[in-house]
Amino acid sequence: MAHAEFFWAEDLYALELCFQQALLRRGLPWRVYVDRGLIFQAEVFTRACAELGIRHISGTPGHPEGRGKIERFFETLQDQFLRELSHHPVPHLAALNERLAAWIEEAYHVQVHSETGEAPAVRFARLKGRRSVSAEKLAHVFLWRRVRRVDKTGCLRFDGNRYEVPPGLEGRRVEIRFHPLHLERLSLFIDGRHVGDAVSLDLAHPVYRGLDRVHHPEPSRPVEPAIPYLELLVHRRRQRQARAMSPLRLSLLEDPEAMPDV
Structure with a gap:
């Protein structure tokens, strides 16, 4: 298991966060096998895979056996982790994910696999030729993108906000690249070339309105004793x-x- 995490929503942004953590922890795979759900076929995800040199493979409809390994993991998760957790619930999402990470690394990864005959941690440690990737690279390739036209005054509007752009872009169509939680500044591109940043003049919506509100920063609460x-x-x-x-x-x-x- 490269990485696992609980989220409040099963959407594209959750997939991005989880996938990026997996890549940072375990390196770049040569292939990623996914089903045909909308989030796995989203442009931002498929494009990021292409830019990172990862072959994006979609499962064949009507052949559930291709998802057998992940289904087996969920079965183990249900029998071991969630059953233990049900006796002593945790107070918030951060505490839940800390316990999930501990269970994966200290229990699941050290158990001998019935088919391979060795623990996943041992098997992974023997792999050679792993490709690493920086957090900065991932942050860049996973930016969301939209196309807008700059008006004659050198401003553009996006998601209910108004931005000032660098001189010389008046009337041009530009590609906006942005992080959905940080709309204060947008990166502008034309034909794949960075031409400057758009700075907010009127920031009515600092967070992208198309993003589920459950991903907004969760208020911190004291951690209580758990299992x-x-x-x-x-x-x-x-x-x-x-x-x-x-x-x-x-x-x-x-x-x-x-x-x-x-």
Whole structure:
């Protein structure tokens, strides 16, 4: 499992966020196999795959066996993670995703697979020739795009907002590239060439109105105690992360008094 995450909506933006995390964690695959759902066939997703050198393959209608592996994962998720979680629900989405990541890395990835005979983490570590990608590259290729015309005064309107563009673009059609959560500034392109940025003059809608509101930043709330088993997995994951980042903090995390009560 390259990456998994819970979202409040099953839409294109959620797919982008999850897919980008998978690419940053595991590198670029040569192929991605998806079904024919609208979000998997969306222009922003298929174009990003092409620009990253990933072959976009769609499943054949009427052949569900092609989705057998992901269905088996969901079955394991249901039997192990969600069953454990049902006894002690967590207070918010961030806490839920932290426990999911801990379960994947500390439990699911270390279990021996019945077909391969080895744990997924061990099998992945043996792979050679992995292609890495930077966060900056992903941020660029996953920008949403629209086409608008600049008016005679050197301004353009987009999503209910008014923007000022660089001189010389009056009357031109430009491609707008933007992040749906940040409409303060838009990148402008003509024939694939960056020609400047559009700066907001009247920002009535800082977030793209076509984006589901559930993706707007969630207010922070205090984390409450959760399930002992998943808490232990979270603790183990934090230990490994701290060991990788700073050996100076390892002694603190290995203190028996720092272990959670189980």
